[in-house]
Amino acid sequence: MQKIVLFALSALALMGANEYSGRRAPSFSLPDVNMRQHDILDYRGKVLIVEFMQTKCDKCQALTRSIEGRVKAKFGDSVGILSIVVPPDTFDDVKKYINVFKVTSPILFDMGQVAGSYVKATPQKPAMYFPHVFLIDQKGEIRMDWQWTAPGLYPDVISGDRLVAEIEKLQAEGKAAAPAPATKKK
Numbered sequence: 001m002q003k004i005v006l007f008a009l010s011a012l013a014l015m016g017a018n019e020y021s022g023r024r025a026p027s028f029s030l031p032d033v034n035m036r037q038h039d040i041l042d043y044r045g046k047v048l049i050v051e052f053m054q055t056k057c058d059k060c061q062a063l064t065r066s067i068e069g070r071v072k073a074k075f076g077d078s079v080g081i082l083s084i085v086v087p088p089d090t091f092d093d094v095k096k097y098i099n100v101f102k103v104t105s106p107i108l109f110d111m112g113q114v115a116g117s118y119v120k121a122t123p124q125k126p127a128m129y130f131p132h133v134f135l136i137d138q139k140g141e142i143r144m145d146w147q148w149t150a151p152g153l154y155p156d157v158i159s160g161d162r163l164v165a166e167i168e169k170l171q172a173e174g175k176a177a178a179p180a181p182a183t184k185k186k
Helices: 002-016 058-078 091-101 113-118 161-177
Strands: 029-031 037-039 047-053 079-085 107-109 132-136 141-147
Touching: 029 107, 047 058, 047 113, 047 161, 058 079, 058 091, 058 161, 091 107, 132 161, 141 161
Parallel strands: 047 079, 079 107
Antiparallel strands: 029 037, 047 132, 132 141
16 A cells, blocks of 8 residues: 555656746746845856745745755855745745745745746646746756645755756756857967
């Protein structure tokens, strides 16, 4: 019986992973708690994590700890990180969250349009699961995405190991694809 449950969870994990990948990341400009706008196009040229979250979500909180701890510690500013909340989260909720979890990356406010464009929401499929992480390459393409549709999915992403490995892979691809610097002729 346990094997069947594990198989079912694995199948769900595969269905949820990368369902929205392999396309250009929808563009947006959203405000943070200081009303400063953050435009996704300002992050072209670097790997970008876009995370849709809720402040009261336990998995979101665990992911925040991992991103602030492991990802930021390893990559610093070479990786962009944007977290996005939707209602019912408020400015006060986010300010408290930033203080409690020592968040240094911007948390942006969306009324649902950006979230809907990322998960291709339709009237027949309006749901979004939190957290939902999108890993975007230097060219603005969604390369990976993970959504938490069942308990226990993606502990390797939340713990940071898989997320770090995927970022390293994208950075290596970006370096390999970058043109060699021009040399001066004398």
